Amino acid sequence: MPESWVNSAESLGADLHLELTGPGSRRAALIRALRDAVRSGRLAPGTRLPPYRSLAADLGLARNTVADAYAELVAEGWLSARQGSGTRVAPRAQPLTPARSPGARTPVSRPAHNLLQGQPDAASFPRTAWLAAARRALTAAPHDAFGPGDPRGRPELRRALADYLARTRGVRTDPERLVICSGFAHALRLLLPAVLPGPLAVESYGLPFHRRLLATAGIPTHPLALDEHGADPAQLASSTEPKAVLLTPAHQFPLGVPMHPQRRAEVINWARETGGYVLEDDYDGEFRYDRKPVGALQGLDPERVLHIGSVSKSLSPALRLGWMALPDRLVEAVLAAKGEREAWAGVTDQLTLAEFLTHGAYDRHIRRMRRRYRRRRDQLVDAVTAHAPHLTVTGIAAGLHAVLQLPDGSGEPDERAALRAARRQGLALDGLSAYHHPEATMPPRHGLVVGYATPSDSAFPGALEALCRALPPGE
Incomplete structure (x- = not known):
């Protein structure tokens, strides 16, 4: 041996x-x-x-x-x-580079400019304020915080979130009905199919990642039509299958339209009449620029709407912190699905976020980032209007991305050509058709989904210049 x-x-x-x-x-x-x-x-x-x-x-x-x-x-x-x-x-002793096998992949060079949606400016993470909050939180934390805890999550964070969500989003909940998770995808994994067996109605545009997650869990999805008033709940009333619906009512993803008040009322009535549930993805509710934020749908009926949020857009996806405001009757089932402690979010980050919320640092960060992202949005709209007035910029009232819709009559080849031109300029961004549900009856729209939050302030002007060079010319 x-x-x-x-x-x-x-x-x-x-x-x-x-x-x-x-x-x-x-x-x-x-x-x-x-x-x-x-x-x-x-x-x-x-x-x-x-x-x-x-x-x-x-x-x-x-x-x-x-x-x-x-x-x-x-x-x-x-x-x-x-x-x-x-x-x-010895300093000069360097490892030998292993020979590349014939089938090995060649490393792909990173794009010069990242304009992918859904990513905040990582350089703007409030390190100093977060560190100060962490020190205060750990100093004040009780000894039992570092032992086996409540599967709901730390009570300090749940109390802080209940207050914050009520004040800023109109959510009606209490700490006992809040369950901490690691983000929206984790919430879906906990809820489906263990708590809500499906099938699930979804908007006809949404994240492909979420569709794949649901398909892996064996959950059929039924797409709802979308227009300028958001998702149309009429199809829910005409169907006996879905007992739950997943919506982005404050700012439809990725098209960016808010759900009309009448339709918000209609989907609540559907849930009450059928015993169904609404999963509300409040993915960027804090970032509304042009008028008062749209309140959470959950405020209309806390027993029929599951409000789900996270800090992935507001602070950083690296924190892996999210929450679910649940109807009372679903809390125990979610905790059972959550299971052993290995899947729980880290205690130190929970304590720090609670401190961050309680002492106003989160509000200050949101206000600062809201000003910064609005300025970038305005720069994007001005640049596109000047260089490609034939393109329609939509979804800009809120969020961290905009949609540049190609002219009427454009098809998938035009979108692919625009994406190839973007890649030649060193741009990473998505085409709109990638978000279209493959079973939706409404035809796909074509355009570019441009995230304006990710580049640093110093890099953003260069990213805009590269984008303008890539935009398709008008006729």
Whole structure:
């Protein structure tokens, strides 16, 4: 059995694992193991190795054996030794680049400008305020916060969210009916099919990722028609199949229209009459620019609407924090679906977000980002209007993206050509038809979905210039 060694805690070198195998003496095996570790890159240049005595004791070798092995590798140039600095991997010892197999992929170069939708400006994450909130939250946290907790999530966060959602979105809930999750996709996985078995009515435009998630869970989806008033619930009344509907009523994704008040009332009436449920995706409810924000649909009937939100657009998707405001009768079923603690969101981030909300830092961040994103939206609209007035810019009253609709009569080839032109300019963005439900009866529209939040302030002007160069010319 090959001998191995893992550096002990009291050793002065870095942890490493060595296997002494192959023919020859123990000294030769040690030299071979060290040389292979350096050659492969497992021991990076500058890594400090354990002292002779530590390595000899752990491997059961004579100290002189280790000293001789080190000396030979120093002489070969694999290692370097200096008085008072110990033995280290030589700076010039670089790992060999493995030969590329015939079927290996060539790395794809990253686009120069990221205009994909749904991503906030990562450079604007409020690091200083978040760090200050984390320090306050951890200092004040009770000891039980770091033990087994409530599957609903930390009570500090649920209380803060209940207050915030009531104040800013008109959500009617209490901390006991809020369940913390890691985002909207996690909420769907918890709800479907364990709590709501489906089938599910959805808008005829939406995220392909969500459709794939539902298909994997075995949930059939029935697309609802969309127009300038949002999703049309008339098809719900004429169908006996769907017992739940997924909507983006404040700002339809990706077309950007709000759901008309009459239709909001109609979908609530449908849910009450049939015993159905409405899943409300409030994905960017904070970012409305031109008029008062549209309140949450959940406020009309908290027992029939499941309000789902997250911080992925407002702060960062890296935080993996979201929430569900649930009807009382569904809470226990969701907690059962949530299961063991491995799927729960991290406690420290929950405590920090609670502090961030309670002391107003979240509101300040939202106001700052709302001004910044509105300025970018205006710059985008001005640039498109100047360079391509034949394109219609829609969905701009709220959110982090706009839709540049191609002229009437344009088809999928025109959209593909526009996307190819964008790629040539180093732009990453999506075509509108990619969001169209494949079973929708309404024909797909064609255009470009442009996210204006992701680039930094310094990079955004260059991204706009590249976009304008890629836009199709008018007739």
